[in-house]
Amino acid sequence: MRAYISHMWRLAVPLLVLGLSAPVLGLSAPAFAAGCPSAREALAPLLGVQAELDAGEPLTIVALGSSSTEGAGASSPRANYPARLQALLRDALPGVELRVINAGKSGETSADMLARLEQDVLSHDPDLVIWQAGGNEVLQGRDPEQFLALMRQGLRRLRAAGVEVVLMDNQRSPRILSAPASRSFDAAMQSLAREERVPLFARSRLMQRWRDAGLPDAEVLAPDGLHHNDRGYACLAEALAASLLRSAGLRPDRETRVARR
Known part of the structure; x- marks a missing residue:
């Protein structure tokens, strides 16, 4: 199955390049109990995930990242985005053996994540990795080229x-936006997605759309001005779940129908 998925990945490459912009997963989800605004973007298929679902195979997703993946700012481990994403996807795919593994560690940079890629990610034999990175590099003033x-x-x-991999960019938060390197790392992540032909889940743009829809940053961020709060993680997970389901070729009416965990 791995060889087949690798073959499907190569076939997917032309589909992931949308004009001159970086490929971005479709951000479209109904508003649930958390009151999350809906958004819509271009769709980037994940053909390997589609193949796994079509074959009735178990689906393993690893969420790799730093503190906003681990869940800093959440009231409990059940409120972080990987836990909520797992609940939403299991509800939408009741016949699928599915797990989302949280491989986030606070304070880490891309170098730290790379060092534990085998132990904390590949050891789980994942079908999909959602890789959130860049925030700590921004705060520490690191070199964008080294990051790339x-x-x-x-x-x-x-x-x-x-x-298969989905990249996730930085959150739209005061501490990130005020850092001198913020714009450079936004551009670096977009360049990486475009050049490597990897889907980019544009969290910063998603949060701007929340704001434009009347959901202010203060409603989705923790008091530290950096991480998400429970509502922010809930809205992030809902948008991401809807994007992944659409990317796997599922109709909107099969998307998340979950009561708030």
């Missing part, structure tokens, strides 16, 4: 293992 080089190494290792 490390991320490319990681993407090559994941691709060689037949794993």
Whole structure:
């Protein structure tokens, strides 16, 4: 199955390049109990995930990242985005053996994540990795070019293992936006997605759409001005779940119908 998925990944590459912009997963989800505004973007298919679902195979997703993946700012581990994403996807796909593994660690940079890629990610034999990175590099004033080089190494290792990847950019938060390197890293992540032909889940743009829809940043961010709060993680998970379901070729009426966990 891994060889087949790797083959499907190569076939997917032309579909992931949408004009001159970085490929971005469709952000479209109904408003649930958390009052999350809906949004819509271009669709980037995940053909390997589609193949797994079509074959009735178990689906393993690893969420790799730093504190906003681990769940800093959430009231409990059940409120972080990987836990909510797992609940939403299991509800939408009741016949699928599905798990979302949280491989987020607070304070980490791309170098730290690369160092534990085998132990904390590939050891789970994932079908899909959602890789959130760049926030701590921004706060520490790191070099965007070094960040890109490390991320490319990681993407090559994941691709060689037949794993599909979705990149996630930084949150729209005061501490990120006020950092001098913020714009450089936004551009770096977009460039990485475009050049490596990897889907980018544009969290920063999603949060701007929330704001435009009347949901202010203060409603989705923790008091530290950096991480999400429970509502922010809930809205993030709902948008991401809807995007993944659409990317896997599922109709909107099969999307999340979950009561708030």
